[in-house]
Amino acid sequence: MFLPSARRAGFTLIELLVVIAVIGILATISFGLFKAANDSRNSSKTRGDLQAIAMACQSYRKTYGDFPCSDTGADDRYRRDLLDQLIGRRLIRTTTPGGIPNLLNYDDPSLPTGSAGRQMRSFLSLGEINTNDNTMLTANDWRNGATAASREFVDAWGNPYDYRYRVLTLAKYAEWKSPNFLFVSAGINFVPAATEGDFLDAGEYWDPAASGGTTMLRSGIIPTTYFDQTGASTGPFRADNLVNWSN
Numbered sequence: 001m002f003l004p005s006a007r008r009a010g011f012t013l014i015e016l017l018v019v020i021a022v023i024g025i026l027a028t029i030s031f032g033l034f035k036a037a038n039d040s041r042n043s044s045k046t047r048g049d050l051q052a053i054a055m056a057c058q059s060y061r062k063t064y065g066d067f068p069c070s071d072t073g074a075d076d077r078y079r080r081d082l083l084d085q086l087i088g089r090r091l092i093r094t095t096t097p098g099g100i101p102n103l104l105n106y107d108d109p110s111l112p113t114g115s116a117g118r119q120m121r122s123f124l125s126l127g128e129i130n131t132n133d134n135t136m137l138t139a140n141d142w143r144n145g146a147t148a149a150s151r152e153f154v155d156a157w158g159n160p161y162d163y164r165y166r167v168l169t170l171a172k173y174a175e176w177k178s179p180n181f182l183f184v185s186a187g188i189n190f191v192p193a194a195t196e197g198d199f200l201d202a203g204e205y206w207d208p209a210a211s212g213g214t215t216m217l218r219s220g221i222i223p224t225t226y227f228d229q230t231g232a233s234t235g236p237f238r239a240d241n242l243v244n245w246s247n
Contacts, residue, residue: 042156046185049129049155056086056123057181063121064092067181069166071103079152080142082163083131088120089142092168100173129153132160155185162186162205164217178220182206 011019057067068085069092070078081103084090092101095110104111107118126137132154142151153161165181166173184205206216216222 043187045156046187049153049161050183050185052124052129053086053153053161053183057183059123060085063123065094066092066101067165068092068163069101069103069168071168078163078165079160080150083151083153084142086122086124087126087137088122091121100170101168103168130156130158132158155187157185157187159186164206164220172218175218176220178222180220182220182222 061067068082070081081090085092085103088106090103090105093104093111094101106120111118127134130153131137132150132152136151155161161183163181163183166176186205
């Protein structure tokens, strides 16, 4: 008489490989869906930031007669000067009739005193737009030093916004031809600086190749090719046209 063989316990190697493959596929799909949802959320947050900063710049112009300007025109100073003006640390003021405005500290001795003078006037609430170091916004770190030079607004991905408008020097002030400022997030396609700690090359946001190297940055005039270019070798990195202008 033959006895029935005992049932084998466990899984075969093929069965385990199939299960691992299915888990891997599900994980890949889940990660892709999570990344897409996260990028969509970041895009929405960044668009909200763009609108808030654009409105703050409009309010600044109503108060001081122009959009936030840059002191020197260096890449890092555009970002620093924008932040300083919108949170009230600095302001533009024409000190001579018909002259080029100056960028002054809010408590500059040349400004009038009294209840409305020499006080910080903020156009954005502290923390409304993230910066690369939110803990320093209320500290007196902005007058001198490398730490102050690096304070800037950042988008929902944690990468710096970039800004261009007039430069407050006689040689550069009148070169800006656009009636608006330029403000952009490099967004999801952001590529960090080649050297850790360096400021990004202007080409990450603008279009130096199609504009002769400096035309767009200097004049605010946007070449028609700007929105047509993609990739590191042909143009700037942008995500979903996260900008404050239209083409």
